[in-house]
Amino acid sequence: TNALMEGTQPAAAASTSDPLPFYGEHQAGIVTPAQDRLHFVSFDVITKKRDELIDMLQEWTASAARMTQGKDSGTFGAVGGAIEAPPDDTGEALGLPASGLTITIGFGPSLFDDRFGLAAKKPGALADLPKFPGEDLLPEISGGDICVQACAHDPQVAVHAVRNLARIGFGKVSVRWSQLGFGRTSSTSRAQSTARNLMGFKDGTNNLKLEDASMLKQQLWVAPGDGPAWMSGGSYMVTRKIRMNIETWDRTSLSEQQQIFGRDKGEGAPLGKKHEFDELDFAAKNPDGTPVIAIDAHVRLAHPSTHGNAHLLRRGYNYVDGSDGLGRLDAGLFFIAYQRDPRKQFVPVQMELSRKDPLNEYIKHVSSGLFACPPGLRDAGDYWGRTLFA
Numbered sequence: 458t459n460a461l462m463e464g465t466q467p468a469a470a471a472s473t474s475d476p477l478p479f480y481g482e483h484q485a486g487i488v489t490p491a492q493d494r495l496h497f498v499s500f501d502v503i504t505k506k507r508d509e510l511i512d513m514l515q516e517w518t519a520s521a522a523r524m525t526q527g528k529d530s531g532t533f534g535a536v537g538g539a540i541e542a543p544p545d546d547t548g549e550a551l552g553l554p555a556s557g558l559t560i561t562i563g564f565g566p567s568l569f570d571d572r573f574g575l576a577a578k579k580p581g582a583l584a585d586l587p588k589f590p591g592e593d594l595l596p597e598i599s600g601g602d603i604c605v606q607a608c609a610h611d612p613q614v615a616v617h618a619v620r621n622l623a624r625i626g627f628g629k630v631s632v633r634w635s636q637l638g639f640g641r642t643s644s645t646s647r648a649q650s651t652a653r654n655l656m657g658f659k660d661g662t663n664n665l666k667l668e669d670a671s672m673l674k675q676q677l678w679v680a681p682g683d684g685p686a687w688m689s690g691g692s693y694m695v696t697r698k699i700r701m702n703i704e705t706w707d708r709t710s711l712s713e714q715q716q717i718f719g720r721d722k723g724e725g726a727p728l729g730k731k732h733e734f735d736e737l738d739f740a741a742k743n744p745d746g747t748p749v750i751a752i753d754a755h756v757r758l759a760h761p762s763t764h765g766n767a768h769l770l771r772r773g774y775n776y777v778d779g780s781d782g783l784g785r786l787d788a789g790l791f792f793i794a795y796q797r798d799p800r801k802q803f804v805p806v807q808m809e810l811s812r813k814d815p816l817n818e819y820i821k822h823v824s825s826g827l828f829a830c831p832p833g834l835r836d837a838g839d840y841w842g843r844t845l846f847a
């Protein structure tokens with residue numbers, strides 16, 4: 458396919474239990490067709506020693522190379538090592554297949570302070586996000602020095618991956634926050650059907666997809682000359698935990714719900730059209746002269762034509778963290794988006810949404826993350842952060 462010729466990851470494994478390639482020009486887990494499950498974790502680095510941090514990243518890379526291929530985290534494994542020592546794998550994935558596991562790393566703005574001599578390497582694109590109207594961010598579940606996005610078709614496999622990286626990082630990093638997600642809310646390949654978010658709408662119809670090779674080059678991957686050379690072939694990740702006021706939404710009429718998004722709930726078709734992938738027609742008018750797709754419909758506000766052709770590769774997940782003690786589901790969307798430069802992509806889109814989107818009556822942004830995801834790993838001699846620490 459075009460995508461393969463461009464050097465991106467292959468479309469999909471034959472089955473959801475198969476392994477996906479770990480090495481490549483770009484990190485796996487970005488254009489990789491979105492798996493069903495997520496365990497996302499953000500770490501603070503607690504060691505003050507640069508060498509210790511590099512050693513840990515090398516150990517993480519070796520472990521991730523193994524786990525993504527369905528192997529134990531370490532060479533001895535859960536039960537093959539000395540009986541007197543803690544095993545180099547925690548064991549809960551023994552007997553489970555690779556399940557399409559991808560492990561993607563990102564470096565947060567706070568890593569580029571004066572602790573590790575990285576200040577001069579901080580990309581401009583990693584500038585802190587502005588404050589958006591209406592957000593209510595909790596610092597304890599926001600930010601972090603290093604993030605890991607583990608995606609798989611089996612939640613136990615994703616959790617196993619994060620747990621073993623945390624185990625390896627003991628004493629060097631500490632978990633700042635983490636998030637489980639189920640039910641992808643985006644497709645990142647035309648081979649996938651569009652899944653639904655917890656508001657019941659198809660989500661990810663007009664997403665950047667792995668088949669759009671020239672768009673990915675223009676909108677997703679950092680190019681030489683964009684900023685520091687170490688990020689070439691990488692991408693910037695924005696995370697937003699968006700709590701939904703589910704019970705209020707569920708008392709809203711179908712017509713109001715559809716007006717808010719600008720698409721119908723059954724098919725996901727643009728209002729005024731029949732099929733999901735029909736073009737949005739923002740000029741179409743009802744007989745009374747009002748626009749068929751409201752002026753403040755979510756898809757109009759978020760559309761590239763509203764933002765100098767800024768696209769995002771969305772890769773979010775539904776989450777339910779139980780209920781909140783008031784009988785309401787503690788649920789929503791763990792939004793993840795990749796892009797070439799958040800200052801030109803996520804920021805203007807979110808600024809528009811935060812000011813005008815009627816969806817804001819039903820949602821609240823409670824956590825935020827911004828991470829620089831370096832390029833892919835070449836081979837077993839490579840490690841996460843090589844280009845940064847070189």
Ligand SMILES: C=CC1=C(C)c2cc3[nH]c(cc4nc(cc5[nH]c(cc1n2)c(C)c5CCC(=O)O)C(CCC(=O)O)=C4C)c(C)c3C=C
Pocket residue numbers: 654656658659660661662663664697699701718720737755756757759760761769789790792803806807810820
């Ligand atoms: C800043 C970026 C975005 C945030 C935050 C966001 C939150 C959010 N979105 C939905 C549901 C839908 N979004 C849809 C489309 C859509 N959303 C964004 C961006 C953000 N959404 C973009 C760029 C687009 C595509 C617009 C286009 O070009 O057509 C849709 C429609 C289906 C689709 O195309 O994906 C839905 C549904 C929720 C529930 C939510 C916060 C909780």
Ligand SMILES: [Fe+2]
Pocket residue numbers: 755759
């Ligand atoms: Fe959206």
